[in-house]
Amino acid sequence: MVFDFFRVFMDTHAAPSTGSTGPRQADQIPSDLLAKIDEAVTHYPVSKRSASLPLLHLWQNHFGFVDDSGVDWIAKRLELEPINILELVTFYPWFRQEKAGKISVRVCRTLSCALAGSYGVRDAFCKAAGIDPKAPMHGHVPPVSPDGKFSVEFVECLASCGSAPVALVNDDLHEDITETGTAAILSKYN
């Protein structure tokens, strides 16, 4: 009886299912990802737990986001509880629990870039990507274009204030961006 009570309690308080409508990520780990994970764990001879951020990065780089099965898998791999991984996914702004656009546009929002016009640049990126500029600017779930190709969001200081405004498009830093130049930047990722 008591056990049943707790089970009900735990079910209703489980983390919301996060974007995992498709197949579980943990069922589709390719061998090269496994090899990278094994290698990353060797970098932390003192404590395996230290490998949790590297593993989350490897996971997200491959799958685009981290679903519940990923949280469980990484926790098991590092001999941790799932909460030890979930609390990282929810804390660090970089990690996503839902699919974002294939091309991730992260526009710097902070002062030096704002002085140089980053708010206009962000809106221009939205328009060029087919996203409503009134969409939320900041958060774990960025707005995605209807074709699923782009997501555009604000991030905080990208440490390139001298060439403001800047944006990180996937792994590439674009500097001295103008509103009129945003469409040309996106077209490079077609």
Place this chain on the structure above:
Amino acid sequence: MKSLLLPPHPKERRIVFQNAWTQGYTPDIDCYIKNGGYAELKKALGMKPEEIIDEVKKANLRGRGGAGFPCGVKWGFIRRDDGKPHYIACNGDESEPGTFKDRYILHNDPHQLIEGMAIAAFALNVNLAYIYIRCEFPKAAEIVAKAIEEARAKGFLGKNICGSGFDVEMYVHQGAGAYICGEETSLLESLEGKRPYPRIKPPYFPAVLGLYMSPTIVNNVETFCHVKQIFKIGADEYAKMGTPGDGGTRVMCVSGDVVRPGPYEIPAGGVTLGELINDVCGGMKPGRKLKAVIPGGSSSKILRAGEVFKMKVKGPDGEMVDKEVPLLDLVMDAANLASAGTMIGSGGVIVMDDSRDMLWALNNLNEFYAHESCGQCTPCREGVLWIDKMTTRMVNGEGTAQDPATLKNVADNIAGRTVCAFGEAASWPVQSFLAKFPEEFEVAAK
């Protein structure tokens, strides 16, 4: 960065930036060795560890991450033979708004950093070192990881480096988009795979209870590069470049409304604020006048154009005398900026002209701190959100007459009441913007 492609300004002295923009200089190890790289590591491996630490002390090197703690003194806290493992964590989580120097070092001259860290590792008896790089520098992480591989292949890292019998391993660790990880104890928590809540000091000084509760030295990317340069130039020569107590050069990162923003490596105390803005950076944009300067990263207190500071300076006969120093004559070093009530911090100078609205600028910074508070301490977690909400409504013309006083009250109640310095970092802009530009906040509150 356009300014770096220009020849160095006469006020500049590029030391850590020496090779980064030389035509034909590449980040690979062959190029580095061809230019004399790893000679200083070999030199250091022939010295006694205490001698290495003494050299760093003699050089008067201060940490370049923001707090400006004397590097040699910090190293002196580590007892080499205490039987515990020791660690080094290099702080490459550069994210203080207004600061932008690490990327250029990591991208263009990664071996300089690795050599500096290897020298430190030998001096401090460290066998395992991590370079914590923010994940918004994905290319930097790749380049540095490759450089580590190269250094290992050539015997500068790994087992028995350069035949010295000393072992040191080094790895890149990527952050995940949280500003708080630049705080050293937060960085260590993050490196341990936890939520990066800063640790309380005392007792958790990294040099005593750092990574895995063992003595750990955390230094900034630029600081480790300076270590290498100290052994190249010589500690005395290096110290002479700066001011007493603040040796060597410092990368001043200038952004905002100037003609030539950029990172400029200048001997500590080698320029006044006026020279930096008007001479090195080519002055304000055409037709504009200076209004305000944030001199040491977004957390440092703002200064207003036309301000005059009363401070004690060394007179002609060596005695300290009272002097009035106008803003533009302020010497850009740790001591002078502290006398002006602000700080040199991480060297991030944000310049704003007369077209800028100070309430808007403060609101931008408040949004930054509201987004980045880790949420561990109540005054900060709640307070920074209140501050942000208040300035947001003021910007939208919905402020009340009490807002400026409430803003100040909330900021005053965050600073000094949190585990880490983020509380101060978030409060100082509010307090200083209100104190220096009160009229702009009154108008907005109507």
